Amino acid sequence: MYNLPGLISYSDLLVKAALAEDIGTGDITTGAIVGKGQKGEAVFIAKENMVVAGLFIAESVFKHLDRKASFRPFFKDGDFVKKGATIAAVKARLSAILMGERAALNFVQRLSGIATLTSRFIKKAGPKVRVLDTRKTTPCLRLLEKYAVKAGGGYNHRFGLFDCVLIKDNHITAAGSIKKAVEKVNRKYRDGLLVEVEVTDEKEVREAVEAGADIIMLDNMGVAKIRKALKIIDNRALVEASGGVTIDNIGSIAGTGIDFISVGALTHSARAMDISLEVVHAP
Incomplete structure (x- = not known):
């Protein structure tokens, strides 16, 4: 087990x-x-x-x-x-x-x-990328559903709001900018927590790199945009693709050389x- x-x-x-x-x-x-x-x-x-x-x-x-x-x-x-x-x-x-x-x-x-669905996604993605789940789970069944993702060969992303810092669009709006959001997190938590930032375009990619994000999540970017983002990041952060990932396109996304691909469908559409x-x- x-x-x-x-x-x-x-x-x-x-x-x-x-x-x-x-x-x-x-x-x-x-x-x-x-x-x-x-x-x-x-x-x-x-x-x-x-x-x-x-x-x-x-x-x-x-x-x-x-x-x-x-x-x-x-x-x-x-x-x-x-x-x-x-x-x-x-x-x-x-x-x-x-x-x-x-x-x-x-x-x-x-x-x-x-x-079963997780296993199918992993076969399409290949061995060089980690396929992650999300928080898009059935209410009250998250731990079991994340367990099932592991059984299918996948990896678990954060379990809730308590175990990982993930700065998303609404956090950025609340803080005023990506830089300010990262600075606030670093001031609050001085114990070396990894900070992940969600970005939607090249401008935000640059801001996240300059702010010192440990992981940069590329939200709903196609393969061409992912490749451009990877050049900008230039190995200064780990990179995750998220949003719009299907069994048909996960192989091409994995082919960009990205570190992680998170797939909501593993739990919300199985x-x-x-x-x-x-x-x-x-x-």
Whole structure:
């Protein structure tokens, strides 16, 4: 499992919330059909090729409903899974399997979708650039979604407003200029924090370099403009491309020699993977 600080305790809270949302006052269908002590076994089946992610959360779902549940993954997060493969199996009270089915699938399908899309972007970008995620995530699911990006081979940008200085257009407007914004940050934080500045044209690129930015984010610049910006920067700062990045153009952007490419689509546009859960034994 890819380690992110606080991931387990965070996912535990989400599992509890997801089960409360779905089960509410009780599963009235399962309660009528399934015997109290009836045991069962079910398997997760991949209905398409994918990079799987989130299996530990599926396990947590079933163990919240049945402490004696046994969850057996046949792959680990980040593995490529072919269509038709059995991803994992769970043995537990049948009522726990049926009540946890949708929550478990929702988590795994969503995170596998992000991991799969990330993997596709990385293959197009090539090995010389780091593909980053963004803060364009589902509210309250950011840590899980960033985990899925890592499972797909990507890298995490900042997790929130608290762990990285990123001066954007509205900050520049508030400060009066890029130079003033960087100066204010450096006065406030004297402990060597890296300062990243978002720019939109050549003039702002020059201002960011002169202000001493550590990382310069080129916002919505095409390949030709990126190449010009790189000449201006001349290795005096790390450079990130952001905005308008697609699976079709990421290769050409990476070909400029840029350091990072951030892709909002990894989390805001990933399609849930098609996975089913099928009961295979219910004595």
